Amino acid sequence: MQIRPILSAMRRNKVGAFLIALQMAVTLAILCNALFIIQQRLSLMARPSGVDEDHVFTINNQWVGNPDDLGARLAGDLAALRSLPGVVDAYASNSFPLRGGGWSESVNLKPEQKTSTAHSALYFADEHTLNTLGLKLVAGRNFSADEVTDRNGDDQVEPPAMIVTKALAEKLFPEQSGLGKTVYVDKRPVTIVGIVERLQVPWVSNSWSEKFVENSMLQPYHFLAQGTHYLVRTQPGQLDAVIQLAQKKLFEINRARVVDKVQPYAEVRALAYRNDHAVAVILGAVCTALLAVTAFGIVGLTSFWVTQRRRQIGVRRALGATRRGILAYFQTENVMIAAAGAAVGVGLAVGLNLWMMSAFEMTRMSVLYVLSGAVAVVLLGQLAVLWPALRAASIPPALATRAA
Amino acid sequence: MFRYYVWLALRSLRRNPALTLLMVLAIGLGIGASMTMLTLFRTMSGDPIPQKSSQLFVPVIDNWGPDAHSKSSEPEQDQLNYVDAMALMRAHQATRQAAMYQVGFALTPADPQLQPFQVPARATYADFFEMFDVPFEYGNAWGAADDEGRSEVVVISRKLNDKLFGGANSVGNTINLDQHDYRIVGVLDHWAPEPRVYDVISGTFDEVEDVFLPFTLAIDRHMTTWGNNNCYDSRLPGWDGHLQSECIWIQFWAELPDAAQAQRYRSFLDNYAAEQQRSGRFHWAPLTRLHNSREWMVVEKVVPDESRILVLVSFGFLFVCQVNAVGLMLAKFMGRAAETGVRRALGANRRAVFLQCLVESGVIGLAGGLLGLALTALGLLGVRALLSEDLARMAHLDAGNVVIALLLAVVATVLAGLYPTWRAMQVQPAWQLKAN
Numbered sequence: 001m002q003i004r005p006i007l008s009a010m011r012r013n014k015v016g017a018f019l020i021a022l023q024m025a026v027t028l029a030i031l032c033n034a035l036f037i038i039q040q041r042l043s044l045m046a047r048p049s050g051v052d053e054d055h056v057f058t059i060n061n062q063w064v065g066n067p068d069d070l071g072a073r074l075a076g077d078l079a080a081l082r083s084l085p086g087v088v089d090a091y092a093s094n095s096f097p098l099r100g101g102g103w104s105e106s107v108n109l110k111p112e113q114k115t116s117t118a119h120s121a122l123y124f125a126d127e128h129t130l131n132t133l134g135l136k137l138v139a140g141r142n143f144s145a146d147e148v149t150d151r152n153g154d155d156q157v158e159p160p161a162m163i164v165t166k167a168l169a170e171k172l173f174p175e176q177s178g179l180g181k182t183v184y185v186d187k188r189p190v191t192i193v194g195i196v197e198r199l200q201v202p203w204v205s206n207s208w209s210e211k212f213v214e215n216s217m218l219q220p221y222h223f224l225a226q227g228t229h230y231l232v233r234t235q236p237g238q239l240d241a242v243i244q245l246a247q248k249k250l251f252e253i254n255r256a257r258v259v260d261k262v263q264p265y266a267e268v269r270a271l272a273y274r275n276d277h278a279v280a281v282i283l284g285a286v287c288t289a290l291l292a293v294t295a296f297g298i299v300g301l302t303s304f305w306v307t308q309r310r311r312q313i314g315v316r317r318a319l320g321a322t323r324r325g326i327l328a329y330f331q332t333e334n335v336m337i338a339a340a341g342a343a344v345g346v347g348l349a350v351g352l353n354l355w356m357m358s359a360f361e362m363t364r365m366s367v368l369y370v371l372s373g374a375v376a377v378v379l380l381g382q383l384a385v386l387w388p389a390l391r392a393a394s395i396p397p398a399l400a401t402r403a404a
Numbered sequence: 405m406f407r408y409y410v411w412l413a414l415r416s417l418r419r420n421p422a423l424t425l426l427m428v429l430a431i432g433l434g435i436g437a438s439m440t441m442l443t444l445f446r447t448m449s450g451d452p453i454p455q456k457s458s459q460l461f462v463p464v465i466d467n468w469g470p471d472a473h474s475k476s477s478e479p480e481q482d483q484l485n486y487v488d489a490m491a492l493m494r495a496h497q498a499t500r501q502a503a504m505y506q507v508g509f510a511l512t513p514a515d516p517q518l519q520p521f522q523v524p525a526r527a528t529y530a531d532f533f534e535m536f537d538v539p540f541e542y543g544n545a546w547g548a549a550d551d552e553g554r555s556e557v558v559v560i561s562r563k564l565n566d567k568l569f570g571g572a573n574s575v576g577n578t579i580n581l582d583q584h585d586y587r588i589v590g591v592l593d594h595w596a597p598e599p600r601v602y603d604v605i606s607g608t609f610d611e612v613e614d615v616f617l618p619f620t621l622a623i624d625r626h627m628t629t630w631g632n633n634n635c636y637d638s639r640l641p642g643w644d645g646h647l648q649s650e651c652i653w654i655q656f657w658a659e660l661p662d663a664a665q666a667q668r669y670r671s672f673l674d675n676y677a678a679e680q681q682r683s684g685r686f687h688w689a690p691l692t693r694l695h696n697s698r699e700w701m702v703v704e705k706v707v708p709d710e711s712r713i714l715v716l717v718s719f720g721f722l723f724v725c726q727v728n729a730v731g732l733m734l735a736k737f738m739g740r741a742a743e744t745g746v747r748r749a750l751g752a753n754r755r756a757v758f759l760q761c762l763v764e765s766g767v768i769g770l771a772g773g774l775l776g777l778a779l780t781a782l783g784l785l786g787v788r789a790l791l792s793e794d795l796a797r798m799a800h801l802d803a804g805n806v807v808i809a810l811l812l813a814v815v816a817t818v819l820a821g822l823y824p825t826w827r828a829m830q831v832q833p834a835w836q837l838k839a840n
Contacts, residue, residue: 019731023724030720037713064510064520065583074796101606114471186638207507226510226582258510278790279710283717285786286437290721293430297728300426304735360709 015299021341022298024377027294028345029352032373034283036353036365040138041276044205047213049097050165050198052134053265055088055234057243058096060252060261061207062227070224071150073254080249081230082128086238087246091128092228095121095202097216098265098272099229102202107172107217108184117217118171121201122185124151125163125218130196132233137165139179140194143220151221159185163194167214185217205276207361291380298384302330306392313392314399323393330389331382338381342374349373405482406763413764420736427732431817434725434774439809440783441711441718443801448609448707452597453537457697460535460601460667462672463492466691467650467680468636479691482605482704483634483652486623488676493529494580498658498674499665500535504528506631507622509581509615515744523581525568525601525615527622531624533559533590535659536602541565543575543590546618550589554621559590559614564614579615584625586617601697603655604704606722609797629653658694661667670694693723726820729768734824737761741831748833760826765821767813777801780809 010017054329074092081090095102102123106116122130126148130137140163147160162185169178169192182191199216203209234242247259263271270277306313314327353365419422434474451457466472466479473480484492489503507527512520532538542565546557565574578581578585589644592612599608626643632653639649660666672691677690695703737744744757781801 006548015734015827016731019727019734023727023731026720026724026727030717032723034717060509062522064512256512256520258520262520275708275710275791278787279714281790282441282714282787286717286721289433289437290724293433293725293728295543296426297430297731300728301731301735304732304739307741323497356713360713 003332003336006329006336008177010333010336013152013305016305017019017337020298020301020381021337021344022299023294024338024341024381025345025348027290028342028373028377029348030290031287031377032349032365032369033356034287035373036369037362038280038287039285040363041280045273045276045280047200047204048198049200049265049269050133050135050196051097051265052233055233055236055239056133057234057239057250057262057264058099058268059230059231059232059246059250059259060227062206062258062260064256064258066226070226071222074222074224074228076253077230077250078128080253081232081246084242084245084249086235088233088235089128090134090230090232091126091132092124092125092230093129094223094225094228096133096229096231096268097121097200097202098204100270100272103233104201104212105185105217107168107215109172111184111187111189113184117183118168119212120164120168120215120217121203121212123199123216123218124221124223126220128221129218132231133199133224134233135199136197137163138195138197139177139311139399140192142194143218148220148222150224151290152224159188159190159221161191161193161220163196163218164192165216166195166197168217171215204272207273281310293375295380295384296379298334299387302334302385302388303391306330306388306395307393310395310399313395314397317395317397318400326393327389330392331384334381334385334389335378338378341381343378345377346370346374405571405759407499409612409642409760409763410767411457412760413767416736416740416764417767422592423732423736424768427729427736427768428775430725430728430732431769431772431813432775432779434722434816435773435809435813436779437785438715438718438722439776439780439812440787441714442808443784444787445711445715446805447598447800448711449701450598451698451701452599453697456535456537456659457601459659459661461498461660462695462697462700463656463658463669464690464693464695465673465677467652467686469686469688472636477691477700479693481634481652482574483632484654484656485650485652486647486654489654489656490620492656492658495672495676497669498660500531500659501657502532502535503619503627503654503656504532504602505619505622506606506613507617507627508630511615512580512583514580524610525581525617526613527617527619527627527630529619531659532602532616532657535657536597539595541591541592543588544572546589551618554624555618556584556621557589558586558588559592559616559619560588561592561612562594565591565795581615586615592823599701604681604701604706605655608704608706611797620655622823623647624798666694666696679767687804688705709734719724722816722833726784726816729772729817730820730823732806733765733768733821734827737824737828744828744831746831748831754829757831758829762818762821765818765825768821769814769817770810772817777806777809780805 061077063073078090078092081087102121104119105122107118107120109117125143127143127145130142172178172183173181178192179195180192182189198214201209201213201216204213224260232242232246243262245261245263250257250259317326349370356362357364441480464479464481465484466481467485467488468481493501493503505527507525509523509525510520511523529551530548532548541562545559546555550557565571568574568579569577574588574591577588579588595612597612600610600612635649635652637650639651658669660669673692673694674690677686677692680686681688681690747757784801794830
């Protein structure tokens with residue numbers, strides 16, 4: 001295929017070619033960055049929380065008034081929940097992974113430290129917690145029932161022992177096992193008696209918590225407050241039935257309460273990542289529309305060129321050019337325009353990414369994205385040009401002999 | 405003449421329906437996407453009380469010292485602790501001032517058949533309602549005496565009043581919150597500031613609370629915050645330990661009508677911090693800030709980055725759509741160069757050709773804009789289904805947004821049509837006639 005005649009033909013139609021190239025360049029820049037953001041969001045959403053999410057649900061229980069027998073009420077509720085058919089185990093806590101609100105503390109190696117060693121979420125737990133959430137203990141032991149004490153909101157009781165996540169243990173003691181070590185939480189010493197594989201913090205997908213998203217500690221307390229969260233693990237296939245049963249049971253025990261946010265964990269997760277999901281879907285939709293608009297733009301403009309050049313094409317055919325030759329002409333023309341557009345687009349894409357890194361919390365996009373984006377845009381051009389190019393190829397040579 | 409051009413434009417558009425459809429579709433999609441994102445962004449970055457936003461201020465006092473902030477020298481606190489909030493309330497250095505925090509109750513309805521339910525509430529001072537121009541349907545705010553006397557009075561939202569009293573005037577009635585009776589002194593009219601300007605620390609885009617009660621009473625009753633509580637250092641046990649601690653959990657607003665008063669308040673804050681340093685509570689030089697509500701929305705990053713990115717991407721998309729339209733319009737106008745040549749030869753001057761083409765691109769823009777509006781409505785519907793409840797409530801199309809969308813479509817399309825129009829103008833009548 002000769003490139004020179006294409007170039008000289010293009011020179012007579014600079015603006016049209018420029019417009020297509022510009023469209024492709026901007027499309028490429030947007031496409032790469034959007035896909036990069038989508039991929040980031042999806043990988044955030046795919047992280048496991050550590051909880052057996054298929055079988056656990058949560059209940060937010062709020063007592064009316066401030067009864068002084070909170071401890072007895074809590075024990076009664078939990079015993080009732082655990083004895084329901086289809087329930088594996090249950091416990092109560094101040095918060096749970098992906099909830100969106102909870103407690104966090106600094107964890108230090110010494111009682112007085114200017115900058116803290118690690119930051120961690122704080123969950124209240126009892127001997128049923130590991131079994132309820134389905135956490136995997138990788139070292140040490142579970143809490144025993146006599147270790148668990150009552151804690152009021154304002155109290156600051158000495159925690160005798162705690163279980164931490166592997167991530168937190170490694171952050172505190174990178175060189176050795178954290179098991180059996182004493183660390184300081186709010187200046188009070190506490191011994192690590194167990195390490196679980198994974199348990200995320202209550203907050204996900206914000207820049208503050210992402211820095212310690214797997215740092216969690218479980219402390220053996222019954223949290224005595226007007227509002228607490230019950231977590232219940234059910235046997236396979238029993239989730240929906242137990243959710244109904246549990247609410248009925250709680251109201252049977254005592255009506256003077258508000259039972260709120262009864263959510264299977266799938267719902268907790270969907271809510272926690274709702275805006276990430278929205279961003280991914282919206283960007284996906286915009287990308288699809290973008291590709292469609294660019295493709296149809298190419299179809300429209302090339303069709304117009306074909307119509308404009310019908311006579312010339314007829315003459316070329318009459319002079320011996322094959323259908324394939326005509327097809328190749330338009331395809332080559334499009335590749336040249338697309339290549340120019342893609343070259344500029346690669347620069348734009350990288351520039352946009354760099355600018356977003358400085359303006360927003362954004363990481364560097366890998367070159368692979370940009371290159372595969374460039375290939376995709378060139379392929380898109382080829383696909384779009386096919387129909388008008390086929391039309392051009394089907395122009396009969398006899399057209400040359402007819403009067404215009 | 406204008407009507408003739410419109411008629412010509414419609415005829416020309418009908419002659420080439422595929423190309424016309426393509427242009428209108430491209431512009432419509434571009435407008436739809438960008439307006440959907442812009443609508444969201446505009447609501448998020450909105451100023452719900454424009455008449456007051458330059459007079460309402462948030463004071464910031466560094467009560468943790470330099471060790472607590474990461475590199476920057478800006479104080480990182482966005483709330484006050486109880487000690488400082490009370491000192492500012494007592495000092496009474498602003499025209500109006502209100503400390504506040506989020507609480508919540510289990511409300512027991514009078515009808516014993518009904519289950520108790522949860523109501524979000526806010527503990528604050530009487531000045532709050534005047535400061536934020538809160539509209540009342542019945543009754544009014546409690547008075548300074550109620551703040552002083554820790555009265556068991558509440559102002560309730562219209563929504564709660566509808567639910568409990570069927571929308572009737574309930575002033576004087578009582579409601580039972582966590583087994584205490586509170587007397588209703590006022591019922592709010594519809595009030596939905598977006599963002600919820602007075603508390604953007606937690607629940608920035610939440611609805612306004614259902615119950616407002618005196619701060620002093622909430623403290624008396626040991627009501628812990630349902631919002632954010634941030635502690636830097638350890639504290640003593642018990643409620644008093646909480647109150648005396650350096651934990652920050654109170655939002656504070658001061659109304660300062662002019663710049664001079666704001667300046668005076670700044671020096672007052674510095675003096676206060678210096679006093680705390682002298683008394684030995686702060687071991688560092690005074691570090692205070694005073695932001696008006698507009699600045700505060702920026703400091704608190706009320707508009708998330710995502711929203712900006714989506715606006716950016718959607719406008720990039722609009723740009724591509726417009727470039728597309730330029731190409732297609734160019735094709736269209738040049739495609740009828742012969743016709744233009746005939747018109748020129750018959751006496752139409754360049755201006756006439758220019759106007760005709762401009763009217764045609766305007767018509768396309770308007771059609772694209774209307775399609776874009778429909779798509780925006782559709783897009784917002786989709787976004788509502790995707791976003792969390794609080795953000796979704798805000799995604800609605802108001803008159804301002806409709807005007808922006810149509811203007812954007814027509815202006816963008818006419819701009820896009822300028823080059824093709826100019827090219828059409830350049831058509832040489834003689835050359836075109838000869839060629840045929």
